[in-house]
Amino acid sequence: MACCGFFQVRGMVPVCLWLLLLCPEARLVATAADSTASPEGQTFTFPWPPAWVARGKSQKMILRGITGTNPGQWDVQSCGSLPDCLMPSGPQFNGLVYHNPVNPDEIVCDLCDSWTVSPDGKTYTFRLRQAQWHDGQPVSAEDIKFSLDRIVEPGAIRVRTGVFRTFYEHQSAQVLDDKTIRVPVKFASPLFLENLASEYMKMYPKHVAQNLSADEAQQPGKLIGSGPWKLKEFKPHIAIEYVRNPHYFKKGLPFFDGLHFSIIRDYNRRLAAMQVGQAQTTEGPTIGGYGNEDPVRLQRETGGKVRAIYIPEAVQTYLVLHMNKPPFNDARVRRAVFLAIDRQELTKIVRCAEPYGCFGAVGTFLPNKGGQTVESDEDLAQVPGWRQPKAQDLAEAKALMVAAGYANGVRATLNLATGAAVRSGEVVAEQLRKSLGIEFTIEAVDRATTVDRIIRGTHHASLDSSGVILLDPADYLNQHFLVIGGQKNPDRWSQPRLTEIIEAQARESDAMQRLSLFKEAVEILRQGESHMVPLSWGYSGGMMDYRLQNFHVPGSEQIVKHFEHLWWDPDAPLPRD
Amino acid sequence: MGEYAIRRVLLFIPTLLVATILVFALFWIVPGDSALTILVGGEGDSGMVAPEQLEQLRQALGLDRPLYVQYASWLWDVLRGNLGTSLWYKTPVWDQLQDRFLVTMELAIMAMLMAFCAAVPLGVTSAVKQDTRFDYLSRVFSTIGIALPTFWLGILIVYALASFFQWLPPLGYATLWDDPLMNLQQLIFPAMTLAFHDLAFTARVTRSSMLEVLREDYLRTARAKGLMEILVVGRHALKNALLPVVTVSGYQFGRLLGGVIIVESIFVVPGMGTLLIDSIVHRDFIVIQAVVLLIAAVVLMLNLMIDLVYSVLDPRIRYR
Numbered sequence: 001m002a003c004c005g006f007f008q009v010r011g012m013v014p015v016c017l018w019l020l021l022l023c024p025e026a027r028l029v030a031t032a033a034d035s036t037a038s039p040e041g042q043t044f045t046f047p048w049p050p051a052w053v054a055r056g057k058s059q060k061m062i063l064r065g066i067t068g069t070n071p072g073q074w075d076v077q078s079c080g081s082l083p084d085c086l087m088p089s090g091p092q093f094n095g096l097v098y099h100n101p102v103n104p105d106e107i108v109c110d111l112c113d114s115w116t117v118s119p120d121g122k123t124y125t126f127r128l129r130q131a132q133w134h135d136g137q138p139v140s141a142e143d144i145k146f147s148l149d150r151i152v153e154p155g156a157i158r159v160r161t162g163v164f165r166t167f168y169e170h171q172s173a174q175v176l177d178d179k180t181i182r183v184p185v186k187f188a189s190p191l192f193l194e195n196l197a198s199e200y201m202k203m204y205p206k207h208v209a210q211n212l213s214a215d216e217a218q219q220p221g222k223l224i225g226s227g228p229w230k231l232k233e234f235k236p237h238i239a240i241e242y243v244r245n246p247h248y249f250k251k252g253l254p255f256f257d258g259l260h261f262s263i264i265r266d267y268n269r270r271l272a273a274m275q276v277g278q279a280q281t282t283e284g285p286t287i288g289g290y291g292n293e294d295p296v297r298l299q300r301e302t303g304g305k306v307r308a309i310y311i312p313e314a315v316q317t318y319l320v321l322h323m324n325k326p327p328f329n330d331a332r333v334r335r336a337v338f339l340a341i342d343r344q345e346l347t348k349i350v351r352c353a354e355p356y357g358c359f360g361a362v363g364t365f366l367p368n369k370g371g372q373t374v375e376s377d378e379d380l381a382q383v384p385g386w387r388q389p390k391a392q393d394l395a396e397a398k399a400l401m402v403a404a405g406y407a408n409g410v411r412a413t414l415n416l417a418t419g420a421a422v423r424s425g426e427v428v429a430e431q432l433r434k435s436l437g438i439e440f441t442i443e444a445v446d447r448a449t450t451v452d453r454i455i456r457g458t459h460h461a462s463l464d465s466s467g468v469i470l471l472d473p474a475d476y477l478n479q480h481f482l483v484i485g486g487q488k489n490p491d492r493w494s495q496p497r498l499t500e501i502i503e504a505q506a507r508e509s510d511a512m513q514r515l516s517l518f519k520e521a522v523e524i525l526r527q528g529e530s531h532m533v534p535l536s537w538g539y540s541g542g543m544m545d546y547r548l549q550n551f552h553v554p555g556s557e558q559i560v561k562h563f564e565h566l567w568w569d570p571d572a573p574l575p576r577d
Numbered sequence: 578m579g580e581y582a583i584r585r586v587l588l589f590i591p592t593l594l595v596a597t598i599l600v601f602a603l604f605w606i607v608p609g610d611s612a613l614t615i616l617v618g619g620e621g622d623s624g625m626v627a628p629e630q631l632e633q634l635r636q637a638l639g640l641d642r643p644l645y646v647q648y649a650s651w652l653w654d655v656l657r658g659n660l661g662t663s664l665w666y667k668t669p670v671w672d673q674l675q676d677r678f679l680v681t682m683e684l685a686i687m688a689m690l691m692a693f694c695a696a697v698p699l700g701v702t703s704a705v706k707q708d709t710r711f712d713y714l715s716r717v718f719s720t721i722g723i724a725l726p727t728f729w730l731g732i733l734i735v736y737a738l739a740s741f742f743q744w745l746p747p748l749g750y751a752t753l754w755d756d757p758l759m760n761l762q763q764l765i766f767p768a769m770t771l772a773f774h775d776l777a778f779t780a781r782v783t784r785s786s787m788l789e790v791l792r793e794d795y796l797r798t799a800r801a802k803g804l805m806e807i808l809v810v811g812r813h814a815l816k817n818a819l820l821p822v823v824t825v826s827g828y829q830f831g832r833l834l835g836g837v838i839i840v841e842s843i844f845v846v847p848g849m850g851t852l853l854i855d856s857i858v859h860r861d862f863i864v865i866q867a868v869v870l871l872i873a874a875v876v877l878m879l880n881l882m883i884d885l886v887y888s889v890l891d892p893r894i895r896y897r
Contacts, residue, residue, distance in 0.1 A: 070855050072665040073615070081618025157630050159616055215667045236666075236673065237847035237855070238750050262748040265842045265851065268732055272739040278748055445608075448860060451617050452609035455628065486627045487617065 061568060062258040063548075066270050067283035070237050070263050075217040076202045077151050080159025082467075082558060086199055087283050088240050090561040091259065092134070093202035093225030096126060096144060097193060101565040104554035105371060105471060107197045111139060111226065113179075121188030121509060128179040131249035133205040134224040139249075141181040145173045146206035148183065156214070160200040160469070163478060166506070167192045187507050190514065194370070194470050199559050228254040228564035237263055248564070255567040274298060274306050274543050280568075282542040290541035291315065292420070293356035298543060304575045307544045310359065313367050313468070314540035314557055316476075317424055319533040320454055320462040323491040327412065327438075328460060331529040332404040336397040338528025339385050340435040346427050347536045350420075362386065363537030365522050369555050370471040372511075374518045383526055394435050401436050409437020412460035416442065417450040424535060425463045457490050467540070468556040473518045477502050480532055493531040498524050547572045578885065585881050589874065596873045597866055601648050604862050610640050611664040611860045638664055651866060660867040665859040670867045673852060678871060681841070681848035683753060685833050687768040692775035693826060697815075699776070700783025700822075704791060705810060715780065722777020727836045731770040731843040738766070750847050767844040771836050775829045782825045786818040793817075820890055827883035831876040 071088035079085035098110040109115070112126040131139040151158060152165045167185050174182040185192050195201070208224055209217065216222050220234040226249065229242035242259040261283065264270045273279045275298055282290060295308030321328035321337060328334055343362040351360030364375035380386045384393050401407060416425045422444050429440035443459065454462045466488065469475050480488045482502055498521055505517040525532075540557040549569050554560040612634040635641045639650075654661050660670040703715040738745050746766055751759040790796065791814055799809045841850035849868050856864035888894045 070851075072667075072859065079618075080616055084618045155633075157616070157634060159630070162630075218667055235750075235847075237677075237851045239748070262845070264748070264845050265854065266845070269735055269745075269843055269845060272735050272745055273748065275739050276743050276745050278745060446858070448609035448614045448617070448858070449607060452613055455613075455631070456608070458608075483627055486631075 059255045059567065060257060062260045063256040063281065063563065063566065063568070064279050065259065065261045065281045065283055066264050066273050066279040067240070067261045068263075068265055068267065068270060068289060070265070071220075071234070071240070073218045074220050075214075075223060076200050077147070077161055077204070078156070078158055078214065078217070079200075083283065086558070086561060088234075088261070089220075089223075090199055090202070091227055091229040091242055091563055092223075092231055093204070093227045094131070095197060095199070095201050096203060097197045098199070098562075099197055099471070099554060099559045101560050101562055102550065102552050104552055104560050107193050111144070111203055122185050124183045124185065124192070125176070126181050126183065128181070129249050130179075131226045132247055133208070133226050134230050134245060135205070135208070136247070137205060137207060138178075139203070139205070139226050140178050141175040142178075143206045144181050144203055145175055146210065147203040148173050150204065150209065151201065160198065163482075164195050164201065167195060188509055189506050190509055190511075191470075191472060191474055191506050194472050197559075198470060199561055228562060229259055232258065237265075239263060250564065254562075254564040256563070259563060271298060275302060277305070277545070280545040280548055282544070290543065291539040292359055292541065293353035295541045295543045296356045305546055307546050307575065309542045309544060309551070309553060311540040311553055311555065311557055313361065313363055313369075313537045315465050315467045315538045316363065316367070317421070317463065317465045317535045317538060319428065319535060320464055320490065321531050321533060322457045322460055322462065323493060323531055324457045325460065327404065327406055327410045328531075330404045332400040333406060333410075334530070334533070335528040336400040336404070336436055337432060337438070338533050339393040339400075340390075340397040340432060341385070341428060341533065341535065342390055342431055343386060343534075343536060344388060346424065346431070349427050350424050351536060351538060359541070360536055360538040363534070365525050365534055366473040366476045366518060367468050367537070369468055369473060369475070372473055372515060372518070374473050374515065374522055385526065385528060397436060406437070409433075409439060411439045411441070414440040414442045414461050414463060415450055415453045415459035416444055416463035417447045418444045421463050421465070428463070428535065451487055454487050455490055463535075465538070467558065469558045471555045471559070474502070474505055477505075477518075477521060481530075489531060491531055495524055495530070546575055578888065582881065582885065585884070589877050592877060593870060593873055597652075597870055598648070600866060600869045601644075601651075601862065604860075604865065605644055609860055610635065611862070612638055612640055614859045615665065651863065655870070660870075661863040663856075663861055663864050665856070665861040665864075670864050673864065674849070674867060674871065677847060677849045677852050679752075680750070680846060681834070681837055681850060682875075684764055684768055684771070684841070684846060684848060685830065685837055687764055688771035688775065688833055689826070689830055691768055692772040692779055692829070695772070696776045696779035697783050697819075697822065700780040701787055701810065701815060701818075703780065703784045704787035707788060715784070719777040719781045719784075722773050723781070725773065727770060727774055728839040728843065730773055731767070731840050734766055734770055735843060746844060748845060763844075763846065767840045767846055770840050770844070771833055774836070775826075775833060778829060779822060779825060783818065783822050786821045787814060790814045790818040816890065820887065823883055823886060823890065827880050830879050834872050834876065 067083065067087060069083040069087075071084050073079040073081065073085040074089040076086055076089050076093060094110045096110060096112050097107050097115070100106040100108045109129075111128060111131055113129045115124055115126045117124055126144070128139060128141060128144065133139060148168060149171055151161045152168055152170045154170060158164075167187075167189060168183065169186060172184050176182055202225060204223055204225065212222055221231050224230075228245050228248050228250070230245050232241040232243045234240050240259075240261045240263070244254055244257050248254065262273070262279065264273060267289065270282070271294060274282065291310070291314065295306070295310070298306045299308045319337065321334050323329045323334075328337075347358070347360055347362050352358040362380070364380065366374050368374055381388075384396070387393065401409075414425055414429060416422060422442070425440075425442050425444070429442060432438040432440065440461070445453070450462065450464070453459055454464060464487070466476075466479060469479070481494065481498060483489060484492045484494065501517050501521045501524075505514050505521075508514040508517060544551060547569050549567050549572065550565050552560070612631055615634060616631060632641075639647065642650075651661060660674065662668065663670055663673065666673065699715055703712045706712050735745065746763045747759060750763060753760045791810075796809055796814055799813050800806070837848065838850035838853055840846070841848045842854055849872070852864065853868045855861075856868065
């Protein structure tokens with residue numbers, strides 16, 4: 001029951017009962033296993049489905065899904081959006097390595113057959129499988145080198161993969177032979193493989209990609225991959241269709257003959273499509289849009305035919321305090337806000353929906369991902385800003401406001417996006433009005449406008465949210481404190497020791513040492529003087545038909561997008577509540 | 578009449594120009610642009626966007642140019658018959674518009690016909706049976722139809738179909754000539770949703786117009802001459818009562834095109850409304866301008882046609 005332990009987060013017991021249905025330990029009927037041993041002590045184990053699936057008895061069907069967006073970008077290396085780009089385009093491609101779809105915390109070979117690491121940890125040598133691109137050309141080491149170089153191409157816009165430049169120098173990889181490539185890393189880092197396993201780090205065929213301009217590469221069908229699915233047709237605002245790659249290098253995969261994702265912009269219509277069985281899975285299959293009670297409600301209303309799926313601690317909501325103007329240019333006021341917010345009350349109001357349960361938690365500062373616990377519940381119970389009761393924190397917060405010259409409070413504007421964020425904004429504004437006399441005027445606009453306002457710092461504060469991309473606590477530090485001046489850190493806040501820690505943890509190979517660096521980083525952030533005030537963690541949610549098998553909930557909505565490992569069991573028993 | 582029609586068509590030019598300038602200006606008052614949505618995703622999935630990247634993309638898309646230059650550049654392309662290239666999809670706008678325009682027009686015409694065919698008999702009967710139970714029910718129905726927001730009715734219909742019948746219109750889209758039955762299944766409910774408001778409004782106008790006409794002396798004379806009531810109402814009253822109804826229908830068609838935007842999203846119809854919403858989310862002003870231009874042209878053309886129909890309905894009207 002290891003996977004259910006994964007869901008034992010604060011306030012999550014009711015949902016965990018349902019997640020039992022997804023646990024392979026509980027109901028998988030694996031009959032055989034294909035194991036490929038790889039060096040460095042890692043083993044790629046792929047549990048095979050029941051024999052009747054392997055025989056092809058029930059795979060003569062198209063998996064039907066729904067998605068809420070009409071994609072406009074198809075170059076995964078370049079783009080930055082999960083629903084607009086990765087979800088629609090990703091199934092065509094492979095990475096060099098990826099997160100094992102049946103054990104998502106583990107990084108295993110995808111296009112590679114094995115890899116070795118030099119003793120100093122600064123050189124990785126990958127041996128490739130006998131794979132071929134969709135046009136029949138073999139996947140070669142030259143293609144991998146081309147792809148790595150394309151990702152770090154100087155001057156090119158790489159929204160998600162740009163971080164890879166930290167580890168890999170352009171043109172530095174060496175092709176040893178047709179199936180072997182040596183990749184030097186700028187410094188030994190535990191984050192190198194984690195970044196390489198990102199779903200955005202797809203490999204492209206050199207002979208195709210080198211002839212495409214940046215704009216051409218964003219067109220559907222222009223880039224081809226080696227993945228389990230070939231793009232059959234993209235019908236704008238109607239559907240995205242894939243057919244099975246019959247020459248896929250992972251023998252026997254994928255199980256379905258094709259994928260068909262209907263594009264349905266309206267949220268309620270998507271729920272209705274799941275309800276009446278027009279679709280067997282939501283996009284992704286999990287994505288933040290369903291991180292509320294709706295999947296569980298639908299599960300109940302359909303008698304279990306629709307299964308609710310949640311990734312806990314997937315998206316964090318936080319306040320950005322703009323330091324380009326008073327009052328938040330004063331560190332004392334920022335700390336006062338940090339202390340005064342009652343996160344438990346906020347979470348209860350915003351994330352819980354009776355009678356379905358809670359779909360979020362107060363959570364930690366940094367997410368406890370990749371098997372690392374930076375902050376435990378016991379720690380948090382004692383931490384200013386998190387601890388209960390609030391009396392001591394409120395007293396200190398008020399004193400800080402007085403010292404900063406705001407004894408009588410202050411007026412401010414709060415920028416946020418329409419939708420779920422509004423409720424969070426209302427609760428936070430009310431809490432801060434009561435406790436510190438900060439009178440927020442809430443200005444809710446569409447998402448793009450909200451982001452624009454954050455970057456330009458037009459308001460006193462903004463309410464924003466951010467999802468986990470990599471399964472490592474460093475991911476969050478990088479997102480908020482490494483990229484200076486963007487959406488996540490618009491006023492360029494930095495702290496010398498924190499910057500040192502961010503750099504040091506990336507080079508630290510000792511897990512315990514690394515953990516202690518994260519703990520030190522958290523201690524700095526808990527001073528509450530940065531621009532970022534964490535509020536609560538929300539779930540990423542989705543839905544699947546109960547007959548869709550072998551889905552294993554990953555730690556981030558940004559990973560496990562292949563669909564190659566899923567199969568359909570028409571005789572699966574209807575789960576009981 | 579020909580000279581009048583030509584003069585009206587020429588008047589389209591400044592009207593369309595003003596419409597596009599207004600949309601362009603409104604669009605640029607709102608913060609955010611295509612470059613931002615391309616980088617962070619239109620649906621709120623934000624990446625680690627550095628300001629330099631944003632600026633680089635703005636330059637590449639030509640969004641760093643002064644507004645009047647951007648507008649003039651777009652206008653020049655349009656005058657040469659080129660609606661431009663979508664900033665988000667990187668494909669010619671016309672490629673996206675041509676199929677969607679037909680879908681939206683089919684939906685709008687279907688809704689219009691449904692509304693008109695139901696509203697006129699309802700309004701006429703209501704007027705003829707003034708202050709009867711039928712009249713009261715018809716007026717209540719009309720009031721509800723006018724008060725109910727179209728998008729809410731659409732959501733209710735989807736909810737009712739899914740919850741009570743476990744059925745929804747099939748996903749995807751089939752054209753009328755490829756698969757008429759599927760096309761009907763897909764469009765009948767959105768058309769009903771759109772038609773409901775128009776039906777209610779047109780029925781009210783028909784009723785009041787009929788009530789006015791029914792009190793005219795010439796109708797009393799017709800009855801006195803022993804003409805059958807059905808001929809009195811159908812031939813003499815209705816023809817004269819239709820003039821305001823036709824006027825209202827023209828206005829309603831323009832309104833209906835506005836309603837299409839939301840209804841298409843709710844019922845997954847791949848028309849211009851869906852495209853417009855997507856383009857607004859992505860701040861794709863090239864597509865938005867093209868859609869607005871097209872809708873404005875349709876509405877203007879329709880109004881001209883209605884004006885010309887007046888003279889057919891009422892021979893006393895002459896255009897100079």
